[in-house]
Amino acid sequence: MLQKKNKYRIAIPKGALLDDSRKLLTKANISFEMQDRKLIFETSQKDVEILLVKPIDVPVYVENGAADVGIVGSDVLGEEEPKILTLLPFSFGYCELVVAVPKDGNIKKLSQIPDYCRVATKFPHLARRFFRQEGVPVEIIELNGSIEIAPLTGLSEVIVDLVATGRTLKDNGLVSLETISKHSARLIANRVSWQLNHQWIIEFMSLLTSKEINKE
Amino acid sequence: MSTSFSPSGSRDLLPTDLIKQEKLRHILMSVFKSWGYQPVLPPTLESLEALEKGRPQFLKESFKVIDRDAQLSALRPDLTLPIARLAASRLSSVERPLRLCYIAKVFRQDLHLADERREIYQAGIELIGSSKSDKMFSPEYINKANLECLSILLEVLGKSNIKNYKIVLSHTDLWKYAGEIFHRVEEQLDMDLSIEFDNLMQKGNFVEYTKAVKHAEERCIKSLSQSDEPSELKACFESSTKESPLNYLKKACFELTGKPVDILNYLDDDSELYQELEAITQLEKIFGKDKFIIDFTMRPDSHYYTGLYFEVVIPNSGKAIGKGGRYDNLISCFGHPETAIGFSLQIDSLLKYSTDEEEIESQDSESKIVVPTHNLSVSSIIEAIDQSINLRKKHPVVTID
Numbered sequence: 382m383l384q385k386k387n388k389y390r391i392a393i394p395k396g397a398l399l400d401d402s403r404k405l406l407t408k409a410n411i412s413f414e415m416q417d418r419k420l421i422f423e424t425s426q427k428d429v430e431i432l433l434v435k436p437i438d439v440p441v442y443v444e445n446g447a448a449d450v451g452i453v454g455s456d457v458l459g460e461e462e463p464k465i466l467t468l469l470p471f472s473f474g475y476c477e478l479v480v481a482v483p484k485d486g487n488i489k490k491l492s493q494i495p496d497y498c499r500v501a502t503k504f505p506h507l508a509r510r511f512f513r514q515e516g517v518p519v520e521i522i523e524l525n526g527s528i529e530i531a532p533l534t535g536l537s538e539v540i541v542d543l544v545a546t547g548r549t550l551k552d553n554g555l556v557s558l559e560t561i562s563k564h565s566a567r568l569i570a571n572r573v574s575w576q577l578n579h580q581w582i583i584e585f586m587s588l589l590t591s592k593e594i595n596k597e
Numbered sequence: 598m599s600t601s602f603s604p605s606g607s608r609d610l611l612p613t614d615l616i617k618q619e620k621l622r623h624i625l626m627s628v629f630k631s632w633g634y635q636p637v638l639p640p641t642l643e644s645l646e647a648l649e650k651g652r653p654q655f656l657k658e659s660f661k662v663i664d665r666d667a668q669l670s671a672l673r674p675d676l677t678l679p680i681a682r683l684a685a686s687r688l689s690s691v692e693r694p695l696r697l698c699y700i701a702k703v704f705r706q707d708l709h710l711a712d713e714r715r716e717i718y719q720a721g722i723e724l725i726g727s728s729k730s731d732k733m734f735s736p737e738y739i740n741k742a743n744l745e746c747l748s749i750l751l752e753v754l755g756k757s758n759i760k761n762y763k764i765v766l767s768h769t770d771l772w773k774y775a776g777e778i779f780h781r782v783e784e785q786l787d788m789d790l791s792i793e794f795d796n797l798m799q800k801g802n803f804v805e806y807t808k809a810v811k812h813a814e815e816r817c818i819k820s821l822s823q824s825d826e827p828s829e830l831k832a833c834f835e836s837s838t839k840e841s842p843l844n845y846l847k848k849a850c851f852e853l854t855g856k857p858v859d860i861l862n863y864l865d866d867d868s869e870l871y872q873e874l875e876a877i878t879q880l881e882k883i884f885g886k887d888k889f890i891i892d893f894t895m896r897p898d899s900h901y902y903t904g905l906y907f908e909v910v911i912p913n914s915g916k917a918i919g920k921g922g923r924y925d926n927l928i929s930c931f932g933h934p935e936t937a938i939g940f941s942l943q944i945d946s947l948l949k950y951s952t953d954e955e956e957i958e959s960q961d962s963e964s965k966i967v968v969p970t971h972n973l974s975v976s977s978i979i980e981a982i983d984q985s986i987n988l989r990k991k992h993p994v995v996t997i998d
Contacts, residue, residue: 446915466801
């Protein structure tokens with residue numbers, strides 16, 4: 382049945398964007414105590430609650446109206462193409478989606494990738510679209526994490542993965558061949574929430590943006 | 598996959614579901630009929646070519662069927678389109694306006710949201726043409742049809758016990774009113790920017806939209822700098838020191854949503870857009886306050902809409918439960934140019950959000966009469982059937998045990 386909801390809900394992602402997201406919200410006067418195992422938090426503002434979910438699930442909550450707004454990387458939005466509103470870009474969560482190969486392997490540039498080579502990735506749609514544009518037929522192997530070990534174990538010849546600093550690639554003997562796209566965090570909203578809770582979302586946005594400018 | 602369950606996006610309806618559904622269908626149909634609308638039912642299969650003509654996306658979204666002559670058909674993904682075809686063909690010489698309604702299923706395979714279905718039960722109306730065929734495209738007649746259509750929608754929502762709904766209004770002509778400077782920039786660049794901008798708004802990508810406006814502005818400045826000739830546009834870009842003259846467009850996606858009183862402020866009182874939307878808000882005098890919201894950033898995803906477009910939303914539902922609008926060019930696709938407006942509501946969503954709590958099963962068990970058969974001999978079964986037929990004259994439900 383329909384879950385009665387009288388509060389504004391913000392979905393934020395676990396993992397790499399969590400700290401920056403919390404910082405951002407604190408500056409918009411929304412703070413909350415993290416507790417073990419709890420995933421839904423009351424905040425310093427009575428009418429706002431926070432959902433803590435996997436990055437890939439942020440747009441799912443927002444799209445279905447279970448959360449009004451959310452913070453998520455544009456990589457997830459590119460991959461999932463959810464029907465949501467993308468309201469604001471943020472200056473954190475910068476990363477690049479790259480094509481990478483073993484440093485000591487035969488492939489030194491993109492054009493050397495052989496036809497039907499295996500590509501391990503967490504981003505099957507974006508990877509497929511990229512190789513299609515390049516005109517290279519490839520076989521996509523969809524993984525959920527630790528992509529870097531796929532070439533080391535013979536699972537694939539190539540990977541497509543997110544890179545923030547490049548450390549993980551380097552540590553696993555990989556090198557980036559090409560950047561597919563650049564990404565950073567976004568504020569997203571449910572279309573119906575945008576229509577019905579417009580005033581709140583606009584105020585929330587103006588707090589987030591004004592603080593961002595002050596920070597710089 | 599287990600074969601004991603229906604495929605994803607479909608579901609079995611049990612007697613209690615159907616009793617509720619039937620009750621709602623009755624309410625909807627009686628409202629439609631009371632406004633003079635008559636039911637029609639197009640076939641389940643529609644030629645893919647006809648569907649594609651009205652809305653190219655149907656090609657992807659519909660279930661396709663290849664018939665014996667290798668002709669492509671599709672399970673109808675929509676009812677407006679087949680009804681438009683009907684209006685232009687078999688009903689073309691029937692007196693106008695045509696007032697048609699339907700309660701029927703559509704089939705789509707584009708599942709996105711958690712409770713989206715492949716088989717969607719829809720109820721709706723189409724108001725086609727006008728008694729004054731020479732004046733039907735005039736604003737007065739457009740208004741008249743808009744108001745009739747929305748009145749029926751409001752009445753239907755009220756009678757289905759839907760509470761707190763809002764009708765969100767938008768309009769395809771938004772870019773026509775985007776301002777003198779916008780049109781000058783389009784001229785300078787010799788491009789129809791509104792298509793690009795509209796598309797980004799439709800996708801809800803305000804970040805890319807803002808970038809696109811900025812990009813257009815940069816191209817415009819570059820193009821202006823290449824000619825030495827002074828122009829008004831050039832002067833405009835040069836004189837504004839603080840803000841770019843297109844700044845209002847960048848902000849547009851954040852400022853075009855809200856209560857009609859606030860949003861209509863942005864429009865010129867004399868404009869057709871203002872008058873068309875203002876007329877609609879007058880319906881609140883009859884149906885109660887706060888029924889409407891304007892959200893110009895909500896762009897229809899069907900190209901067949903022309904002019905007014907609206908969706909029905911419910912707080913916390915996360916999605917629209919119905920939509921509609923004008924489609925003044927669609928019927929001419931089938932060779933019969935005339936104005937039209939209509940809406941469709943999803944019956945499953947109406948049932949989900951209806952606050953009608955009336956108990957349903959009781960009527961069943963209370964008034965049910967059972968005729969016993971004494972043994973399994975043919976004569977006693979025949980006797981019981983005969984008896985039950987008599988009892989049914991007085992009692993609504995009689996079963997044989």
